[in-house]
Amino acid sequence: MKICVIGTGYVGLVSGVCFSELGNEVVCVDKITSKVQLLNKGEIPIYEPGLKHLLAKNKERGNLRFTTDLPDAVRSSDIIIIAVGTPSQPSGQANLSYIEQAAKEIGQSLNGFKIIVTKSTVPVGTNEKIQAIIEANSRYVFEVASVPEFLREGTAVQDTLQPDRIIIGTTGEKAKKMLVELHSPLTDKIMVTDIRSAEMIKYASNAFLATKISFINEIANICEKVGADVTQVASGMGYDKRIGSSFLKAGIGYGGSCFPKDTQALIQIAGQMDYNFKLLKSVVEVNRDQRFNIIHKLEAVMNLSGKTIAVWGLAFKPETDDIRESPAIEIIQDLLNKNARVKVYDPIAAENFKQTFSLDVEYSNSAIECAQDADALCILTEWKEFQDISPKTIHSCLRYPVLIDGRNLYSEVEISETDLIYYSVGRPNMNKGQREQKPLLSF
Ligand code: NAD
Numbered sequence: 001m002k003i004c005v006i007g008t009g010y011v012g013l014v015s016g017v018c019f020s021e022l023g024n025e026v027v028c029v030d031k032i033t034s035k036v037q038l039l040n041k042g043e044i045p046i047y048e049p050g051l052k053h054l055l056a057k058n059k060e061r062g063n064l065r066f067t068t069d070l071p072d073a074v075r076s077s078d079i080i081i082i083a084v085g086t087p088s089q090p091s092g093q094a095n096l097s098y099i100e101q102a103a104k105e106i107g108q109s110l111n112g113f114k115i116i117v118t119k120s121t122v123p124v125g126t127n128e129k130i131q132a133i134i135e136a137n138s139r140y141v142f143e144v145a146s147v148p149e150f151l152r153e154g155t156a157v158q159d160t161l162q163p164d165r166i167i168i169g170t171t172g173e174k175a176k177k178m179l180v181e182l183h184s185p186l187t188d189k190i191m192v193t194d195i196r197s198a199e200m201i202k203y204a205s206n207a208f209l210a211t212k213i214s215f216i217n218e219i220a221n222i223c224e225k226v227g228a229d230v231t232q233v234a235s236g237m238g239y240d241k242r243i244g245s246s247f248l249k250a251g252i253g254y255g256g257s258c259f260p261k262d263t264q265a266l267i268q269i270a271g272q273m274d275y276n277f278k279l280l281k282s283v284v285e286v287n288r289d290q291r292f293n294i295i296h297k298l299e300a301v302m303n304l305s306g307k308t309i310a311v312w313g314l315a316f317k318p319e320t321d322d323i324r325e326s327p328a329i330e331i332i333q334d335l336l337n338k339n340a341r342v343k344v345y346d347p348i349a350a351e352n353f354k355q356t357f358s359l360d361v362e363y364s365n366s367a368i369e370c371a372q373d374a375d376a377l378c379i380l381t382e383w384k385e386f387q388d389i390s391p392k393t394i395h396s397c398l399r400y401p402v403l404i405d406g407r408n409l410y411s412e413v414e415i416s417e418t419d420l421i422y423y424s425v426g427r428p429n430m431n432k433g434q435r436e437q438k439p440l441l442s443f
Pocket of ligand 1: 006007008009010011012029030031032035070083084085086098101102105119120121122149150151152153257258
């Protein structure tokens with residue numbers, strides 16, 4: 001099939017590359033010329049494991065190309081996939097300006113029957129708006145479909161090639177036939193539904209996953225008070241098939257470009273219909289508070305003013321360079337507000353962080369360099385690279401032996417072999433000889 005993908009971000013680029021891998025003829029469009037130039041050289045503007053190799057392979061085979069010429073890309077394709085961003089507005093509502101612009105440009109470019117697919121996460125009713133915009137700009141017949149995307153950054157290629165399910169929301173007979181055919185090589189779990197339900201499935205899925213995260217974080221906070229271990233609690237819960245073990249990892253809360261904006265958007269969608277989504281509002285509030293537990297734990301052992309705090313991890317999760325809504329942003333900002341000197345390290349996301357925020361932090365070239373002579377180390381992202389550094393090594397680097405592990409990277413055994421003052425999330429105090437009492441540094 002001939003496919004045009006509009007937007008070469010995490011979703012558009014991965015989808016385009018994977019559809020070309022299946023043997024389709026794909027053209028990816030972006031309005032940022034520098035991105036397209038980079039892609040045409042075989043480089044990728046994002047970090048996503050496995051993507052560069054597939055891109056090079058399919059470019060070489062001649063079934064993948066990149067352009068800024070949207071009209072030409074639309075005209076030469078049968079299926080047009082919209083994968084532009086839908087960021088949050090200050091109110092929490094989704095900003096649909098990129099979607100509306102793309103729809104207008106598609107309408108102006110049609111030269112015959114096409115299937116227009118929305119992969120971007122959009123509020124219920126948006127595909128109807130897209131249809132109206134295209135109709136207002138074109139005299140050609142077309143069908144629309146909502147095919148929401150569920151990939152996770154860091155495993156996006158694998159998620160796209162082996163999805164848990166494909167949701168196709170459409171009333172168009174041709175769209176249904178062609179989209180089922182397009183996705184059939186990927187999975188047999190293809191659900192065809194109406195457009196509004198498809199749009200809602202995406203928000204409901206993300207809201208549910210965010211709820212699981214906030215739920216386990218609240219359980220972790222209670223575990224800390226009652227002396228239980230949240231990792232044990234989560235394992236015990238996860239054996240129950242009705243619950244499942246995924247997304248029950250306590251930490252510093254969710255971030256990224258999806259959960260924060262999609263939960264806010266769903267609260268707004270409900271609110272516009274006079275429905276107060278109380279549960280989801282609490283999920284968001286719990287998540288906002290959870291990151292600051294890192295600071296509270298630090299402040300339990302030291303006055304932050306004038307101290308040097310090392311931070312490992314800026315990306316909102318490992319295996320991505322995406323720092324959008326990363327908890328690290330607010331944690332670092334709070335440390336700086338409290339007059340701490342902050343040194344940071346991230347294996348992949350540091351450059352993005354540096355380009356995006358003008359925060360007064362020192363960037364280190366390695367995890368060890370970052371921890372060297374710091375008064376405390378905070379771990380904010382569970383990169384494998386950090387896990388491979390032993391608590392003993394961390395102890396030998398730090399000026400004061402304070403380790404705040406926001407991702408529960410280390411086991412009780414590893415910690416008990418050191419004299420680290422160690423706080424993790426929702427686990428009993430593991431500090432040597434101090435299991436019952438809170439260690440306090442008088443500095
Ligand atoms: P992104 O911001 O990384 O990329 C969007 C791209 O679209 C940018 O490169 C931008 O230049 C381009 N663009 C915008 N308007 C354009 C136009 N008119 N013509 C050509 N290019 C245009 O976004 P993303 O993270 O890939 O997300 C895209 C959508 O997918 C969002 O709605 C998001 O919520 C949803 N989604 C994202 C993920 C994820 O993990 N990132 C997962 C599932 C769903």
